[in-house]
Each structure stands twice: as structure tokens, then as C-alpha cells.
Amino acid sequence: MPDAYLELRAVAMQYGSGAQAVAALQAIDLAIEEREFVTIVGPSGCGKSTLLYLVGGFLRPTAGTLGLRGRPITGPGPDRGIVFQRYSLFPWLTVRGNIGYGLDEKAVPRRERDRIVDEHVRLVHLEGFEERYPRELSGGMQQRVALAQTLACQPDILLMDEPFGALDAQTRRILQDEVRRIWQRDRRTVLFVTHDVEEAVALGTRIVVMSARPGRVKQIFTRGFDVAVGDEFEANPAFTDLKLRIWRSVKEEVDAVRA
Amino acid sequence: MRLLPLFIIVAAWQAASSAGWLPKALLPSFWEVASALGALVSSGEIFRHTASSFARAGAGFAIAVIGGIALGIVMARVKAVQRAVEPVLLLIYPVPKPALIPLFMIWLGIGDVSKVTVIALACLLPVVVASFNGARSVDDVLLWSARARGTSEHRLLWRVVLPAALPQIAAGVRTAIAIAIIVLVSSEFISAETGLGYLIFSYGGVGADDAMLAVVIWLGALGYLLDRLYLAGLRRAMSWHAFAH
Numbered sequence: 001m002p003d004a005y006l007e008l009r010a011v012a013m014q015y016g017s018g019a020q021a022v023a024a025l026q027a028i029d030l031a032i033e034e035r036e037f038v039t040i041v042g043p044s045g046c047g048k049s050t051l052l053y054l055v056g057g058f059l060r061p062t063a064g065t066l067g068l069r070g071r072p073i074t075g076p077g078p079d080r081g082i083v084f085q086r087y088s089l090f091p092w093l094t095v096r097g098n099i100g101y102g103l104d105e106k107a108v109p110r111r112e113r114d115r116i117v118d119e120h121v122r123l124v125h126l127e128g129f130e131e132r133y134p135r136e137l138s139g140g141m142q143q144r145v146a147l148a149q150t151l152a153c154q155p156d157i158l159l160m161d162e163p164f165g166a167l168d169a170q171t172r173r174i175l176q177d178e179v180r181r182i183w184q185r186d187r188r189t190v191l192f193v194t195h196d197v198e199e200a201v202a203l204g205t206r207i208v209v210m211s212a213r214p215g216r217v218k219q220i221f222t223r224g225f226d227v228a229v230g231d232e233f234e235a236n237p238a239f240t241d242l243k244l245r246i247w248r249s250v251k252e253e254v255d256a257v258r259a
Numbered sequence: 260m261r262l263l264p265l266f267i268i269v270a271a272w273q274a275a276s277s278a279g280w281l282p283k284a285l286l287p288s289f290w291e292v293a294s295a296l297g298a299l300v301s302s303g304e305i306f307r308h309t310a311s312s313f314a315r316a317g318a319g320f321a322i323a324v325i326g327g328i329a330l331g332i333v334m335a336r337v338k339a340v341q342r343a344v345e346p347v348l349l350l351i352y353p354v355p356k357p358a359l360i361p362l363f364m365i366w367l368g369i370g371d372v373s374k375v376t377v378i379a380l381a382c383l384l385p386v387v388v389a390s391f392n393g394a395r396s397v398d399d400v401l402l403w404s405a406r407a408r409g410t411s412e413h414r415l416l417w418r419v420v421l422p423a424a425l426p427q428i429a430a431g432v433r434t435a436i437a438i439a440i441i442v443l444v445s446s447e448f449i450s451a452e453t454g455l456g457y458l459i460f461s462y463g464g465v466g467a468d469d470a471m472l473a474v475v476i477w478l479g480a481l482g483y484l485l486d487r488l489y490l491a492g493l494r495r496a497m498s499w500h501a502f503a504h
Contacts, residue, residue: 058403076406088404092422092499102408105418133499153408 003070004031005189006055006157011064012214013050023214024050028064030208030217032157035187039204041194041246043254047215048193052161055191056082068156078102081155083146083163089134095121095145096130102153120148124178140171144178151182160192164199176202181229197247201239202227207246212253219249287469296473305477311453315371316443319378323439324432327383331390331428332420341391348387356381357445364450374446381442382435389431393424426500429493436489440482 013025024047032038040048053059054066057076066073068080082088089098099120103113121130124144134142143163150158160179164172176199183190183203194200200207204223211218225238233239269289275281276288283291299305334341360377367373397420405419406412447456455478462471494502 053403056403056407058399058406076403078407078409080407082404082407084400084404087398088400090401090405090419090422092425092497094499101405105409105414135499135501149408 003067005034005036005069006030006032006191007065007067008051008055009065009067011051011054011061011066013047013054013059014062025054025061026214026216028215028217032189032191034189037183037190037192037203037205038208039192039194039200039206040208040210041197041200041250042210042215042218043212043250043257044195045213045257046210046253047213048195048210049161051210051215052082052159052191052193055157056080056159078106078153079156080159081150081153081157082159082161083143083150085162086139086142086166088146089142089149091134094131094133095126095137098134098145099148099152101149106153116152120152123151123182124148138171140167140175143167143175147175147179147182151188155188157189157191160190162194163192165194165196172199177229179203180227184229197243197250201243201246202233207242209246209249210253212257218253221246287472291469292472292476295467295469296477299470299473299477305455305458305474308453308455308458309477309481312443312447312455315374315446315454316378316439318371319375319443320382320435320439322375322379323382323386323435326379327386327431327435328390328421328428330383331387331392332394332416332424334387335391335394336416336420348384351380352384356442360446360449369450374443374451377446378439378442381438385431385434385438386428387431389427389434390424393427393431394420396427397423425497426502429497433486433489436485437482440478440485444478 008028008030011025011028011030012023015022015024028051040051042048050059054061055068055073057073057080073080090101093101096117100113100117103116108116121127124147126141126144126148129137129141134145137145146163164175167175179190179192180203182188190203192200192203201223207221207223208217209219209221210216221242223242225236227233227239272281272286273289276283276286276290281288296305330344334344356377359380360373363373363377367376401419401423402415405415410418443454444456444459447454448460451457451460455474458474459471459478462468462474490502
């Protein structure tokens with residue numbers, strides 16, 4: 001069987017050891033194809049962020065293997081770009097400096113670097129804010145910079161760890177549209193973690209529901225319809241129906257934790 | 260307006276002297292001290308001593324800042340170094356550094372080397388502690404973010420850990436400025452032929468209290484000015500950071 005673009009096999013993750021050991025993830029098998037937009041949704045504490053950090057190579061799994069394009073993941077690398085929930089920008093660099101960070105690390109020639117940075121400033125609509133520092137920006141703008149910083153590195157896969165979780169509802173909706181627009185433009189593979197079922201359905205072409213801790217892949221939904229940029233998807237009965245089915249699946253897990 | 264409390268103290272001091280409540284043997288009047296300072300400035304003598312004091316304090320301070328930042332950051336990132344260095348630092352920490360001056364003079368001679376060494380040692384501690392704490396509290400998210408954007412493990416120190424720790428390091432360096440002045444003066448009390456500490460000590464020894472106090476006030480003013488300059492420079496150089504003070 002040929003490997004999928006991103007492949008997780010029998011991945012398990014345990015924090016701590018002995019009596020204090022906490023099993024965060026158990027027996028995760030997941031295959032993601034190139035250009036897919038996969039969202040992962042589950043109750044809090046189900047290990048969905050841990051899963052993303054394993055793909056990022058920031059953590060090492062207790063068991064199992066992870067591979068991207070047939071190569072095992074052994075550590076962090078610029079082939080996997082990540083957008084965190086917050087505080088991931090370098091406070092001492094301006095917007096330009098942050099967006100160009102990965103290019104500087106690759107020693108991209110000055111002129112080429114500036115061209116790519118300008119292009120990404122425009123992509124996330126931050127013209128006029130190039131020389132600002134992160135502390136001078138709103139939360140939504142900071143996340144735009146983080147997105148541009150990640151995209152400028154041209155990663156094979158984009159990992160997003162609840163990137164809009166700390167934003168207000170309107171800003172979140174606008175940024176979701178931005179991500180959709182960018183994805184539809186360059187069809188980069190995306191793995192997007194969220195606790196918001198609506199966000200999961202609005203963005204993902206496939207939606208993975210995880211169980212309560214220890215996290216397992218509980219159910220995978222395929223979205224059979226497209227969501228266009230600016231869509232009022234609430235008005236689409238297919239959307240509402242899928243959202244409801246996924247919510248029920250998630251709610252079982254939330255209740256399981258409470259019981 | 261900010262100088263008002265200072266002004267009140269000086270006025271009260273002068274008034275107490277003029278009214279005869281404050282005998283000259285206890286404290287010379289403010290006017291006498293100010294005149295002594297004026298004489299020291301107009302003869303240019305105080306500048307000569309200031310220059311030699313600042314050379315000593317500056318050398319010790321510079322060694323401490325460079326060494327302290329390097330040591331603190333390496334301690335925070337390399338467990339073995341932390342284990343080796345931490346007990347030594349904890350032991351040296353409560354020792355009043357001027358008390359080591361006689362020992363250093365036996366080892367390094369009575370010249371400038373022993374003075375610079377003791378100043379460097381005293382200034383080192385706040386810089387190491389601040390750098391260590393700053394480097395250790397760097398958020399994982401920043402380190403991960405850099406790693407995922409192509410920064411290698413050993414370049415992290417330079418690219419992320421050092422700049423992220425700078426606000427805390429800057430606070431440690433500010434403490435070191437004050438300590439440098441304190442230890443400088445103590446070191447010049449013993450076996451110096453130039454320097455502001457030497458001046459204070461020799462004027463005190465011959466009972467010239469007005470000139471002695473003049474040098475003390477001069478030192479205080481210089482220390483205050485240095486601190487202000489440092490903070491202003493910091494705000495300029497690190498405009499990306501929101502300083503609390």
C-alpha cells in the first residue's frame with residue numbers, strides 16, 4: 001500500500017511516567033492526502049493539539065510512526081508550517097521581520113526575500129502595518145501575521161492549532177474566510193485543530209472527530225459540498241445537517257468526560 | 260515638580276545649619292558642601308578622579324555584562340552547566356563583595372586588576388540571574404515556531420533565546436550599574452591614589468567633611484544620571500517592548 005501524503009500509524013502519546021503517566025493519545029491511524037483540508041475537532045483535553053505537535057515534530061510519540069511524503073518525521077522542519085493560537089510572533093521583529101523570518105533562515109537573497117514578504121503582506125491585508133511590532137497589533141492582526149509568516153516559508157503542509165480560538169466571533173469569521181480563500185488559491189494541505197464544530201465544518205473537506213482522553217479517532221466525516229468564500233453557510237441545510245451530526249458525535253464525548 | 264522633595268530636604272538642611280541646630284562637627288551646611296563641590300569642579304580635580312573611577316567601574320561592568328549574559332543563557336539551556344555553576348553562585352550571592360577586596364589584592368596585587376575583578380564579580384551576579392531567568396522563561400511556542408521556520412537547535416540561542424530574554428537581562432544590567440558604583444567606591448577606599456572613592460576616603464581622613472560630602476553628592480548625581488541615560492537608551496533601542504517603568 002503506498003503511503004499517504006501524511007500518514008500516522010498506531011501513534012500513541014503518553015505524558016509523564018509511572019503512576020503519574022497520562023495517556024494523551026492512543027492508537028491513532030490517520031492518512032491525509034495532498035491538498036486536503038482536514039479539521040480535527042474534539043472535547044478539550046482530548047489530545048488534538050498534541051496530535052498536531054507530533055506532526056510538527058515538537059514532541060516524539062511514545063509509540064507508532066509518522067511520515068510526510070514517505071519520510072519519517074523526526075523533528076521540526078520548515079516543510080511543516082505551524083500557526084499557534086497566540087503569542088507565537090517574535091516580539092522584537094516588525095511585521096516585515098516576522099514574515100521574512102523563515103526566509104532569512106534559508107538565506108534567501110535580499111531582493112527575493114523582500115518580494116515574497118511584500119506579497120504575503122498583501123495576501124493577509126496588512127499593507128501599512130509593515131513596520132509595526134506585534135505588541136502594537138490587535139489579536140486578529142497578529143494571527144494574520146502568523147499566517148503570513150508560515151505561508152512565506154512555503155511549507156508542504158500547514159498545521160493550525162486553534163489559530164482563531166482567542167479571537168472574537170466577527171474577527172474569527174473574517175479570518176476563516178481568509179484561510180479558505182488562500183487554500184482555494186494554492187491548495188496547500190492543511191491540518192486544522194479546533195474545538196468549534198462550526199469552524200470545523202466551514203473549513204474542512206474532511207472532519208475528524210476525536211474521542212475524550214485518551215484521544216482516538218472516533219469518526220471521520222466527509223463534507224460532500226463546497227463552501228465558497230463569503231458563503232452564508234448557515235442557510236445551507238446540508239451544512240446545518242452535517243454540523244448537527246458532528247456536534248452529536250462530539251457531545252457524546254463531552255458527556256463521557258462529565259459522567 | 261519631581262525635584263520638590265529633594266528641594267525641601269536641602270532647604271531644611273540649610274535652615275538647620277543656619278539656625279545653629281546642626282553643629283558643623285556633625286554635618287557641614289549645604290552651602291559649605293556646595294562651595295566645596297564648586298571648588299572641586301572649577302579646579303578640574305574632580306574630573307580627573309571621575310575619569311579614573313569610570314575606567315575601573317566601566318571595565319568591571321563590561322566584563323560582567325558580557326560574561327554574565329553568556330553564562331546565564333548557557334546555564335538556562337545546558338543542564339550540566341547549571342548544575343555546576345548554580346551552587347557556586349548561590350554561595351557567592353550573599354557574600355558582601357567588598358569584603359573580598361583584601362583577598363583579591365593578595366592574589367592580584369593592589370593595582371587596578373584587583374579592583375576591576377571585584378567590581379566584575381559583584382556586577383556579574385545580577386546579570387547572570389536575570390539572563391538565566393529570562394532565558395529559562397522563553398515560551399515553548401516561540402522556540403517551536405522558530406524551529407518550524409528553519410532555525411536549527413543551536414542557532415535558537417542566538418535567534419530566539421537571547422532576544423526573548425533581553426527585557427529581563429536589561430533589568431539585571433540596570434541593577435549592575437548601581438552595584439558597580441557601590442563596589443567601585445569601596446575598592447577605592449583601600450589602596451588607591453586616584454578615584455572618587457579615594458577622594459572621599461582621604462577628605463574624610465583629614466576631617467574635610469564638606470569636600471567629602473561634595474564628592475558623595477557628585478557620585479550620587481552621576482549615578483542618577485547614568486541610570487536615566489540607560490533607561491532612555493533602552494526605551495529607544497528596545498521600542499518593541501512595553502517597559503513597565
